[in-house]
Amino acid sequence: MSEATLDQTTTTNAQPKAARFAVFGTSFLLGLVLPVTAGLLYEAAFRAGLVQARLLPPPSRVFTTLWKLAQSGELATHVLATTVRVGMGFGLGALVGMLLGALTGASRNARRLLDPTLQALRAIPSLAWVPLFILWLGIFESSKIALIAVGVFFPVYLGVMAAIANVDRKIVEVGRVFRLSRLALVRRVLLPAILPDFIIAIRSGLGLGFMFVVAAEIMGASEGLGYLLVDGQQLGKPDQILAAIIAFAVLGKIGDWLIVVLTKPFLTWQDTHQRGA
Amino acid sequence: MLTIDALCKIYPNGTQALEKISLNVDAGEIVALVGGSGCGKTTLLRMISGLEAPTRGHAALDGEVIHAPHPAVGIVFQEARLLPWLTVAQNISFGLDHLPKDEQERRVDEALLRVGLAGYGNRWPRELSGGQAQRVSIVRALVTQPKALLLDEPFSALDALTRESLQDHLLALWETHRPTLVLVTHDVEEAVALADRAIVLQPKPGRIFADIPIDLPRPRDRLSPEFAEAKRLVLKALDGSINQPHSHQAGRVQSPAAGGSF
Numbered sequence: 001m002s003e004a005t006l007d008q009t010t011t012t013n014a015q016p017k018a019a020r021f022a023v024f025g026t027s028f029l030l031g032l033v034l035p036v037t038a039g040l041l042y043e044a045a046f047r048a049g050l051v052q053a054r055l056l057p058p059p060s061r062v063f064t065t066l067w068k069l070a071q072s073g074e075l076a077t078h079v080l081a082t083t084v085r086v087g088m089g090f091g092l093g094a095l096v097g098m099l100l101g102a103l104t105g106a107s108r109n110a111r112r113l114l115d116p117t118l119q120a121l122r123a124i125p126s127l128a129w130v131p132l133f134i135l136w137l138g139i140f141e142s143s144k145i146a147l148i149a150v151g152v153f154f155p156v157y158l159g160v161m162a163a164i165a166n167v168d169r170k171i172v173e174v175g176r177v178f179r180l181s182r183l184a185l186v187r188r189v190l191l192p193a194i195l196p197d198f199i200i201a202i203r204s205g206l207g208l209g210f211m212f213v214v215a216a217e218i219m220g221a222s223e224g225l226g227y228l229l230v231d232g233q234q235l236g237k238p239d240q241i242l243a244a245i246i247a248f249a250v251l252g253k254i255g256d257w258l259i260v261v262l263t264k265p266f267l268t269w270q271d272t273h274q275r276g277a
Numbered sequence: 278m279l280t281i282d283a284l285c286k287i288y289p290n291g292t293q294a295l296e297k298i299s300l301n302v303d304a305g306e307i308v309a310l311v312g313g314s315g316c317g318k319t320t321l322l323r324m325i326s327g328l329e330a331p332t333r334g335h336a337a338l339d340g341e342v343i344h345a346p347h348p349a350v351g352i353v354f355q356e357a358r359l360l361p362w363l364t365v366a367q368n369i370s371f372g373l374d375h376l377p378k379d380e381q382e383r384r385v386d387e388a389l390l391r392v393g394l395a396g397y398g399n400r401w402p403r404e405l406s407g408g409q410a411q412r413v414s415i416v417r418a419l420v421t422q423p424k425a426l427l428l429d430e431p432f433s434a435l436d437a438l439t440r441e442s443l444q445d446h447l448l449a450l451w452e453t454h455r456p457t458l459v460l461v462t463h464d465v466e467e468a469v470a471l472a473d474r475a476i477v478l479q480p481k482p483g484r485i486f487a488d489i490p491i492d493l494p495r496p497r498d499r500l501s502p503e504f505a506e507a508k509r510l511v512l513k514a515l516d517g518s519i520n521q522p523h524s525h526q527a528g529r530v531q532s533p534a535a536g537g538s539f
């Protein structure tokens with residue numbers, strides 16, 4: 001309670017930026033050790049003529065292809081097409097998942113009414129919808145976005161529903177004691193309480209969005225990273241396939257990272273064992 | 278001021294937690310509820326707070342029956358129950374939303390100062406010790422200036438030294454507006470140190486076993502013989518309440534000395 005202890009804690013809170021960046025840097029580098037070593041070994045094996053690289057091209061060739069695609073502007077076109085699809089499908093699926101999840105999480109009657117049907121629908125492998133979506137919505141954007149939205153919907157719905165239903169009664173009682181209205185209770189207690197789980201739900205939703213965009217684009221598209229995959233297969237260009245896979249990985253990682261970074265300021269209060277790790 | 282009239286509570290699983298509790302508490306009075314584990318202390322407090330409805334009977338504040346949490350009744354739980362996503366200051370002003378910002382700030386700063394936590398306003402709850410968190414929780418209930426404050430074993434998780442200092446803090450806070458306090462405790466010393474009356478409950482089903490006035494002047498000297506005598510009386514009643522679970526004299530024993538039944 002003395003001045004000294006107060007000061008001490010403020011400095012640990014305002015951990016020097018440089019130090020934190022260094023920690024981030026080392027853990028980042030550590031994560032790179034495995035893939036980079038594997039890549040270098042393979043590259044070396046290829047250079048030494050130890051492997052026949054017709055089906056599995058060495059990293060140098062993959063990156064050359066990627067570089068060429070980037071320079072010609074093709075890569076940007078494909079990335080943009082895929083991003084727009086994922087963005088729209090994710091937006092739609094996450095929004096509906098959020099609303100229905102909130103409804104079924106907050107109201108037992110809504111859960112009894114809606115959840116059995118939704119769980120039954122969830123049991124259907126999402127790709128089974130493809131023919132129907134194509135019949136209904138045509139083979140262009142709408143059916144693709146619908147498929148992605150279905151993929152995103154379920155993890156978000158389940159996550160939000162569970163999060164709301166599991167909010168600690170003790171915390172909710174604090175809201176009741178201060179006589180919050182239903183709306184205020186949602187805004188001031190329920191929403192902040194579910195935020196960490198909600199972010200996890202959104203992240204797994206986005207992951208599924210990327211999974212389904214691949215499926216959608218493989219089934220027929222004239223642009224998009226999935227199209228690059230199929231094109232590479234048909235023309236026998238494994239380097240192009242790998243380039244597209246790398247682009248997918250980077251894109252997915254950026255999306256996930258964006259969610260983490262954008263939501264981080266709202267989670268500084270968290271008391272988890274991994275704080276700051 | 279606070280009247281409890283023939284209040285019964287039977288939980289949905291059939292447990293009869295309270296049977297015909299009747300009790301009057303005057304404005305500004307400090308009443309301690311003591312009793313063995315499971316005798317219905319928490320249940321009674323939850324009925325008074327309006328968080329849960331009694332099966333029969335009612336609790337009323339100034340003649341107004343309590344059906345739901347009442348603006349003039351605050352409650353402090355056994356755990357601090359701070360909202361982890363709000364800073365200490367935001368937690369304290371949680372129930373002050375209707376007031377202008379500067380008034381909120383004024384009350385929060387004053388409250389923090391009073392419980393020795395000046396400068397802690399911007400901390401997160403996770404950065405507090407148990408005793409500090411409980412102080413914040415008490416202050417959160419008090420800044421709305423309730424007429425009655427209910428406390429459910431607020432200090433039971435703390436060590437003896439911290440407990441004693443928080444009891445003093447509570448008394449100091451009580452001095453300013455003199456709200457009615459209903460304090461659940463299993464600590465006889467705490468009851469005698471703080472209360473004007475100790476109500477001893479008896480379990481299965483929960484009933485009032487004894488109602489013991491504690492007429493000691495404040496500030497109380499914990500080492501005085503009068504303090505020891507009051508403690509002895511409460512302890513004796515407590516022993517009696519636990520050792521006679523089958524006695525069905527569910528009425529009210531005025532004081533153990535007069536009752537003579539133990």
Ligand SMILES: Nc1ncnc2c1ncn2[C@@H]1O[C@H](COP(=O)(O)OP(=O)(O)OP(=O)(O)O)[C@@H](O)[C@H]1O
Nearest residue numbers: 288289290292294313314315316317318319320321
């Ligand atoms: N939600 C509930 N449902 C059913 N029975 C309950 C419930 N809460 C409490 N009880 C029962 O009611 C009785 C009184 O419980 P209560 O929590 O009020 O006791 P207490 O005096 O606060 O005990 P402690 O000192 O251990 O906190 C106990 O027999 C308990 O088992």
Ligand SMILES: [Mg+2]
Nearest residue numbers: 318319320429
């Ligand atoms: Mg209890």
